Amino acid sequence: MKYISLSSSSNGNCYLFEDGDTRFLIDAGLTVKRIKLLLAEIGVELSSIKGVVLTHSHRDHTKGVPTLVYRHNMPLYCTLSTLQDLEKNTGKDVDRALWREVKSHEEFEIDGFSLLPMPVSHDTRDCHAYRVKIGDKVLTLATDLGKATDELMEAVKISDHLIIESNYSETLLQLSSYTAFLRGRIDSDCGHLSNVQTGEIVDYACKEGRVKHIHLAHISANSNNPETALGHSKKFVTSGVKIDALPRKEMSEMWEM
Template identity: 30%
Template sequence: MECTVLASGSSGNCIYVSNGTSALIIDAGIAKRDIITGITESGGDPSIVEGIMLTHEHTDHVRSANALARALNLPLIATGGTLQAFSSTRQQIKNPPCHIACRYNTTLRVGAFEVTPFAVSHDAIEPCGYSIADGDLKLSIMTDTGIVTPRMMELLSQSDGIVLESNHCPKMLDEGPYPEYLKRRIRGKKGHLSNKMAAECLTELHGSAHTVILSHLSEVNNSPYRAFASSQEALGLDMAYTDLRVASAGIDCSCISRAIRIH
């Protein structure tokens, strides 16, 4: 199984997961053309995608969801709350894509993958992360959450690869230009994980995941170096067994990361 982060951050998010014969797209927060081009340029194949999984309805995760689903003739898969919120904020279109509602902690098969949605804590209607299994391999994607729950830790501890939010440096956020109400939102229980919180999460996992991709970094309140250094320190000796990567905003969104093998 391979994971390619095509876009990450407040300007847009999109992840391509493939086993070579079947694939998923997680979120569609950048232009349809950029997603299709990014998949192709990173060695993927848009024609094997089985569905578009949405984590929540915020624009940086769903910007081109309808257009992409129609172009590739794919269903949009998300929690019922996300699908309802997404539909209510979009213009009515002819021939809308098929919607498939999923439920927290109920596994569904999408192509070759067994996908388990799980609850996250974010200021959206019914947001989720996804744990994606292909045989004995498992990848968990957890972004846009203000807290880490025991259920999240349970799923992460069972994963070979993790895409984990490391949104902001608390000091940079405190001293940065954002208004206080926005700082409170980001710090809040329905906001975003800080570098410190992501690092604490990795400390508790004790190197159980072979691959960790830090994601959803703020362009204003973080830097790739700060995010990496924080998690590197937390992993300590476990770094010897962990492939730690950073998918940062501001890089050409055609392919932020090359395909990263989950093993």
């Protein structure tokens, strides 16, 4: 399995997974024009992508989705609530022939890949982290969650690679220009993971699991920075485990596992 982050922040989240000719996206929070441009850089045609899987309906994860679905007829994998929120935002119904319903805890397949949607708390009607498996390789992707769940930790424990958000520093959040309301929202169980919370997950993955590579994702520009996020999580990384911070607006390198 290969994967690449096209963007990972409140400016847009989009990840491409690939195995042979099978490709799919998790989230598409960039314009399709931008997605096409980035894919061209790695020699991938948009038409070769089998579908887009959504974590939740927030715009930084769905900006390009209407164009992908309405114009490019790309299959859409999401829950009913996320579909309804998307349709409400665009004022247009998604062709049901293109919709593949995602249900919490129910594993589904995309051409040999198996994906487990794990519900997490966030300030949307629903939000999911995904455990992505192919053969004996496992990757867990979790962005946009206020706290970890037992199910997520079980997935973390058996993951070789992790894409996990390290959204904010508690200190920098208090110093940020956000309103008290927004700070409270981010800091809540329905908000995002702080560097401290992410550090606990990194610690668990390294001590109890088999992780080899950890990518810190969705790092806030207002209340965090890659150095602070990495500086904290690195304290828990054991020898032989790689860790990096995904670029906020640029494409990462392509990783293979």
